[in-house]
Amino acid sequence: VRHAVILAGGSGTRLWPASRQARPKQLLPLGPDGEALLHAAARRIQLEVGPRIVVVTADAQLDGSRLVLGDLAAELIGEPAQRNTAAALGLAAGLLAARDPDAVFAALPADQHVADEPGLARAFAAAYAAVERDDVICTLGIVPTRPDTGFGYLEVADAQARAALTVQPVRRFVEKPDRATAEGYVAGGHHLWNAGIFFASARRMMAELHRYLPATAVIIDEIVAAHVAEGPAAGQAVARRRYPELASISIDHAVMERTDRVVTIAVDVGWDDVGSWAALPAVRGLDASGNTTIGVAIVVDGTGNVVVSDDDTVIATVGVSDLVVVKSGGAILVLRREHAQDVRKVVEALSARGLARYL
């Protein structure tokens, strides 16, 4: 049976001040019409799996996640500590495998935007089918639209094979490249963005985890056994005790880059990672003056700005372009759009100056 696992464990520092420790970016109403990214992720996969959605998130974000999901049915699993995607995904896969020996699942990040949802649905169906047919781990590879240095890439025989939803082997996982390398990838036709979206059977995923990350897999089995035998509270109790021992490693590093079972389907569905404020125009679009605004904004003589206000505070800019200006809660951020990653410098400075109340 088809399931989905949404990984919603991000802390979202790069969307400060809107994202805070207790309110990560996937819970923010950043999508078109103010939809939260987590809600969008669940809504898109719900068409394929109905209520068989597991959302793995931090214990502290369980309430917020439930609130944001609203009417969308999903089982929420809280992690007592942040241990990267191998642990989070493994926990969900272990639970699915224990309950349904034939479970196949889609693993989906909670903080992405997709413009072409029908196209994505077709890719979902093809990927589930590939897993059910060949017991592979099937990723979706995004046809790159720019030489982005913020993503990992998948090396394949033909990055343009998207029309037919062709399944092809992944030759190699490539780490975030430098600019020149990324330009070569986009021009060369052999590389796809690694969006972190993949499909596998739960049983296969647990087998791979036991092979490549055995100590973590054993602890996951222990948590899952308690959860299945004695209920969620028992599973949580074991998790609280054992989570610190889990390896903090991504599922890509732990499994995907090492197994020979990974295939991909190239897709071109208007996908983007909402990793920083610079990505907001891709999600929300531009107004007539070429700016992206949320809230009451007055942009005079400027273009390419991202202006966000979380309440009725008006933000007025004059004669500036390509700036990010965000007001959220008791904090305001101003930086150049091309340096949107530098939000972390603010977070570091606030910590260093004893101003953690703003984080």
Next chain:
Amino acid sequence: VRHAVILAGGSGTRLWPASRQARPKQLLPLGPDGEALLHAAARRIQLEVGPRIVVVTADAQLDGSRLVLGDLAAELIGEPAQRNTAAALGLAAGLLAARDPDAVFAALPADQHVADEPGLARAFAAAYAAVERDDVICTLGIVPTRPDTGFGYLEVADAQARAALTVQPVRRFVEKPDRATAEGYVAGGHHLWNAGIFFASARRMMAELHRYLPATAVIIDEIVAAHVAEGPAAGQAVARRRYPELASISIDHAVMERTDRVVTIAVDVGWDDVGSWAALPAVRGLDASGNTTIGVAIVVDGTGNVVVSDDDTVIATVGVSDLVVVKSGGAILVLRREHAQDVRKVVEALSARGLARYL
């Protein structure tokens, strides 16, 4: 007897969003240690005149002005409408002349910064003395420190005659010049900034007003007569009826540029008009990183910024320089420091979009 008249009628649009219609810039705590500019103006002249200070302001700003003046004794006169400086100054001069035939007064704008207060006090004393001796109208001319195109200039024989507090005739009042002309003025040694600070006897000022602006002078006499004979409320009642008929003209255009009695004393006292956010560094100084901040500010990798927060909202900037970022009340302003005058474009845009509640 020596008096002072502080003209505090400004609306302060250029310091939006800190200045609002009901809270003009002279009432803002922008000075060092958070002193309001109106308070600083009164405090500086109090050393010369004690409590003999008249503050002319808008009716709507009487309460705010009283609050800001605190312990400083002053008589506040409210204007029922804004009618520029000839009317405001005339009203105060008329009152002083009616009460004290020998009154001489200093006319002082309420929105200026002076770094060298002892130097200013010496200039005040010299100017009062010149008026008492020669019945002249004595301005203070500021030795220009940059080719500013935002000020009018006074043309004199020797703009460098500041050491001796020499009194010299003003040959000509010059309107705000263009950039090239201003550069010539600074290099040429014959021009001083017109700071709007001048001294005269009350009787002389009323005589000049009657000569050059007779209709307005007659109405002022009428208001003053009611005020002196029947009390402030009677004066206010006449003012409310007659103020709309007063000419809306500056005292410079109405009198100073036309009479042959104007002399000046060149001074170099660290004076600056706090006309826009760009002037704040002159008033508040720079921190170690070359920025001027009020409130909780985190400036990373940037210099020359003016960052102002009116409450505990933190403002964080990364990698931007020479920007103005101001949060005040429910509004945030971002613009380049060299375009600080363009605040008016925001005010216009807010009006045009029906957002007058932010003004």
